[in-house]
Amino acid sequence: MRRVGVLALQGDVREHVGVLERLNVRAERVRRPNQLAGLDGLVIPGGESTTIAYLLTTSGLREPLARALEEGLSTFGTCAGLIMLSTSVSDGRADQWSYGALDVAVRRNGYGRQVASFEAPVAVRGVGDVPGVFIRAPRIEEVGADVDVVATYDHGDGEHPVLVRQGPVWGCSFHPELTPVDRVHQLFLDSMSEALR
């Protein structure tokens, strides 16, 4: 059985574990550097990116995770997880850092504060509509040439990316883990199998 870690420093860890278990993957909570060893993939959950960044540093995971990403670990980040994987972050803290594993520029809370948080169907290429839950969501404002845009959404101001992939790394503005529809996670798991072939 494949082993997929869920970074369990803060956020909606439990929901991601639930989806992975429904998809017959062994989900392992990762809080310490040695728990990264031997994983086939990793999920960085939703939560607060400033808190997750702080705890990555204090737990000693920041550098080991950077090395794992460089070595091509299949990784999927939702919301705060997308922020952590991106190349550049605006409207963040002055000292906000991110891994730069996905060549995208994101704006924190780019759709507004909580009262503007929303749900809407999102059309995912090759899958069809999935429910999109956007909570103080980051907005993807630019994507690099090597980034594959897998889903876009029009929030009344033009289509823009909400689910992207660059090689083994996936990022998503919304929270598929909060819904019973597991197809986005399935796409990520399918891409891990491609990499093995």
Place this chain on the structure above:
Amino acid sequence: MTTGMGSQTGSTLVKRGLADMLRGGVIMDVVNPEQARIAEDSGAVAVMALERVPSDIRRDGGVARMSDPEMIQGIQAAVTIPVMAKARIGHFAEAQILQSLDVDYIDESEVLTPADEENHIDKWAFTVPFVCGATNLGEALRRIGEGACMIRSKGEAGTGNVVEAVRHLRTIMTQIRRLQSADATELYALAKDLQAPLPLVREVAETGELPVPLFCAGGLSTPADASLVMQLGAQAVFVGSGIFKSDDPVRMAKAIVEATTHYQDPAIVAKVSTGLGAAMKGFETATLEVRLAERGW
């Protein structure tokens, strides 16, 4: 703001979802932008903007009300994390004001002086989500029935004494286990005893947990307190007076954040607890003249 086709704000999923995102985190009471920045620097997952922390409200007496909007806006401008604010129990006009200020969560809180001794706010009427306190399962389910999207223990705010928060968490957990062991016939009488809506009682009996996240608040003042309540089943913690009334607020804040994440790892909790200086002095709850946890109905 214009929105895309078929988009919906203020849905139950969106409101409860923010509570899900705060799990494993620490929500800190702050009274000015400087404290808010310290909280964010220390890894807080959100801040609660208020004019006086509970221990000062307790000391000063008088009527405690919603904070000045200017103070809340100053804190919103200072940090990137969610900003919560408190409204008095039943004071829906204060809640309307807080919603218009774009706060991210409203705490309908017993720490402020209640405005209605019979009714809580109809929280379904709002786009912004609410957190409410509870001392037992019936109270928690009544608040969820009114639309609360997060439940926290009440504890005894401003005392630096975790004993009441522990009592509330244990009571809620014990009552949930009782529902899980009941048969379908017994649930009617149990709902009556709990004074809680039957559909919610049935849901808890089936799932073994509240329909919304359960956080802990009231009297937490050390990293060990955070570890204790997380092990008792809390999914995140609120710390009020415990941080900015301690000797070294920056270190205390960071230590409680780390202890909340690594609550199952005593070696890490020990490390962050070392050399912290004094926690807030605190009170024996038996000697209190005003018991905040008794507010709410």
